[in-house]
Amino acid sequence: MTKLLxxxxxxxxxxxxxxxxxxxxxxxxxxxxxxxxxxxxxFQELFDWNPSTFLLFTNIPLLLLCLIFLGKDTFLKTLFGSWFYPIAIKLTAGLPNLTENPLLAALFGGVIVGFGLGLVFWGNSSTGGTGIITQIIHKYSPLSLSLAMAITDGFSVAMGFVAFDVDTVMYSIIALGVISYTVYLMEVGPSSARNMMIISPQNQAIQSYISSQLDRGVSRIPIQGGYTGQEKTMLMTTISSREVYHFEKAILEIDPIAFIVITPASHVRGRGFSLTKHYELAEQDLILPM
Structure with missing residues (x-):
């Protein structure tokens, strides 16, 4: 009940x-x-339709898709969002227009709307509309939530060519990009970590640097060369993105021909990241602490 509330x-x-x-x-x-x-x-520009009324009625068939593909629980939560969002638009309809500059409106409005949608997605729901389609695509494909939203909303932006001039549509595309990026930041966090994988004959010296200088845990992974069949050891560690430059520079000073692979780690949990680091040897750790 607490989670639902x-x-x-x-x-x-x-x-x-x-x-x-x-x-x-x-x-x-x-x-x-x-x-x-x-x-x-x-449609308000073309037919003078009220936005909140339009959203309420168009959500009906989309909610049926939500019930079929996303399940009863998501349907119930989306039902609330699809009802409350048009009401919120109606209640805030009297707010003054904060800027006449369409570029500023696209940029700052994109941040505000994106932040709001990010909160809705954090609530494991949507405001209805194509947000339902976004969640369906995200659930049944490998696409991230932000990319799925960009694809579905892109079709809506294209409809702007019917009602507005090209410049206005381009401002709409900017707004869509800002919204998508804002949701992405809320989805993965503004400063993702990096996975570092290193293959080098100097792996002992590199391991010592990671442990003593970088103060990070490191794993030794046995590997085999695909061409030579030679047994080697690959080192793996996870560091913050701001540490990458100094880390890579130090590794290349130890071994100028070291093979280094750097991959994004958008969500990291554990000691040194989401938990306070301590220095006891835990047998079940994958990446052991110093």
């Missing part, structure tokens, strides 16, 4: 935040930033 709170706050960005930045500047919300901007 927390999710509903996140959806409520996120919907209000996104609605504020929509009414104070997007609507009057004709920023059709994707999704059903973007279509509502275009």
């Amino acid at each position: 927390w999710n509903l709170l996140l959806v409520s706050l996120g919907s209000i935040c996104a609605a504020i960005g929509f009414n104070s930045m997007f609507l009057h500047n004709h920023i059709a930033s994707g999704g059903m919300v973007g279509l509502s901007v275009s």
Whole structure:
């Protein structure tokens, strides 16, 4: 029950935040930033349809898809978001337009709306509309949530060519990019870590540097060369992104021909990252502490 209430709170706050960005930045500047919300901007210009009413009615068939593909629990939470978001747009409709500059509206509005949608996604829900399609794609494909949103909302932005000029649509594309990136940052965090894998004859000296100078744990992984069949040892460690430059420089000073592979680690849990580091030898650790 506590988790459900927390999710509903996140959806409520996120919907209000996104609605504020929509009414104070997007609507009057004709920023059709994707999704059903973007279509509502275009259709208000073409047919004078009220955005909140349009969103309420178009969510009905999409909610049926949500029930089929995302399950009853997500449907119930999405039902609340799809109802509350249009209401939030209606309640914030009287907010003044904060800027007449469409570029500023696209940039700052994108951050506000993206932050609001990020909160909604944290609540394991959506505001309805193409957000439902986004979650379906994210669930049944390897695409990240932000990339799935960019793809589905891109179709909505393209509809802006019918209602607005090319410049306005390009501002809408900028807004969509800012929204997607903001959601991405909330999804993976602003400063992801890096996995470092090193193959070198000087692995003992490199291991000593990682342990004593870098103060990070390191794993020794036995490998075999595919061409020579020679047995070797690969070192693996996880460090913060800001440590990469100095780490790579120090490794190449030890062995100028060391083979180094650096891969993103968008979510890291454990001692030294999400937990306080301590210095006791734990038998079950994968990457042992110093």
